[in-house]
Amino acid sequence: MQTIYLDYNASTPIAPEVAEAMKPFLTDYYGNPSTTHWAGKPARQAYEKARQQVADLLGCDPEEVIFTSGGSESNNHALKGVFFALKEKGTHIVTTQIEHPSIINPCKFLEKLGAKVTYVGVDRFGQVSPSDIEKAITNETILISVMHANNEVGTIQPIADIAKIAKKYNILFHTDAAQAVGKIPTRVDELGVDLLSVAGHKLYAPKGVGALYIRRGTPIESLVHGAGHEGGRRAGTENILLAVGLGIACELAAENLKNATTKELRDYLMRKWPPLRQEMSHYAVLRQ
Ligand SMILES: Cc1ncc(COP(=O)(O)O)c(C=O)c1O
Structure with a gap:
């Protein structure tokens, strides 16, 4: 029996171009990108090229992109990172009832640390109303997080409209764009977001790699402290292999869009x- 795989929202296969681009980083380029000698240089170059490719797809500067282990980490980093950075200012987060568990569960975790979270409901098509988001805002609100495209029913949320509200109240706005990046336009200035999560394996990159867009100047604490990798925002020797895969996948996605x-x-x-x-x-x- 021939099987046909159509569940590309669960995961996509690795594109042949992505696999091909990654191959030399399995065998030839093993240097540590933080070293300045001959072995590290090609690794650093490839890593920064990949960052540029992600930034090009999102329409931002490469310095505003960090590589992560995937959508879940990006979402955790956005929520916990902003909470830890701003909890003296306020402890209230607004999100929706239909977020992926990698948003809902960090919110539940933060509630144990004193956060107050409002989970706004959606209509029968799974769409949240910007005015309901606005009604949920309090003087204590530090972050709004609304997914871009829903992983179960595909509903696309009115992100740009919610962004206008967030801006009006000077509140940071994050979107989990794991299901949107590569499929529909996700340029951060058009969406008006401060933070945006990418999951590589939804756009023909390997599993275990993603990115987080962090608008320049956004207050956010690191989740992994150590040496100054990723501009001090995520410590650990960089995974060149996976970053190269994500970079090429983003380039292909930009073409396909x-x-x-x-x-x-x-x-x-x-x-x-x-x-x-x-x-x-x-x-x-x-x-x-
Ligand atoms: C909407 C959404 N957010 C986040 C994730 C998590 O991404 P990852 O599997 O890369 O951790 C998924 C994956 O299913 C998703 O659909």
């Missing part, structure tokens, strides 16, 4: 298959 193939394919299916059109016509995803 220009081609808009996924959208065309979806629209084609809708045209050809009316029951699908009827079924999906309610979903926010179709407004994109």
Whole structure:
């Protein structure tokens, strides 16, 4: 029996171009990128090129990107890092009831440390209303975290509208874009976010690698203290192999987004298959 794999929201295969680009870093380039001698230099160059590729997809400066072990770590870092940095200012976080466990569970953990968290509900299509987010804000609110695209039903949240509200109240805004990056545009200035999480294995990079966009000047504590890797924001000798994979995957994604193939394919299916059109016509995803 031939099997067909369609669950690309759970995970994607590694793209052949990604695997190919990673190969030399399994065998030839083993130097520590923090060293200044011949062995470290190519590793550092490849690592910074990968950071640039991620930044290009997100429309930000490479200094605003750190590599992580994936979406879960990026989400943990955003929530805990902002809480630890700003808890003297306020302890309230606003999020939604439909976030991935890597948002909900860090929130539960922070509640044990004194955080107050409001979990805003969604409508029957899984969409949160920006006005409900605004109503949840208090004088104590330090962070709003709303996912970009939902991992269960695909609903896309009105991130840019929520960002305007966050800005109005001078509150930091994070989005878990694990299911969005590479599939729809996720340029940080268009979205208006201060923090954005990327999960590599949702866009044809390997599992175990991701990134966190941190807008310049955002107060955030490190989760892993040590030597000054990633601008002091995440200690540990860099994983060049995985970063190179994520970098190439982001470059490919940027190209694919220009081609808009996924959208065309979806629209084609809708045209050809009316029951699908009827079924999906309610979903926010179709407004994109
Ligand atoms: C919306 C969302 N956020 C975060 C994650 C976690 O990403 P990772 O598996 O890279 O830790 C996932 C993965 O399923 C996800 O769908």
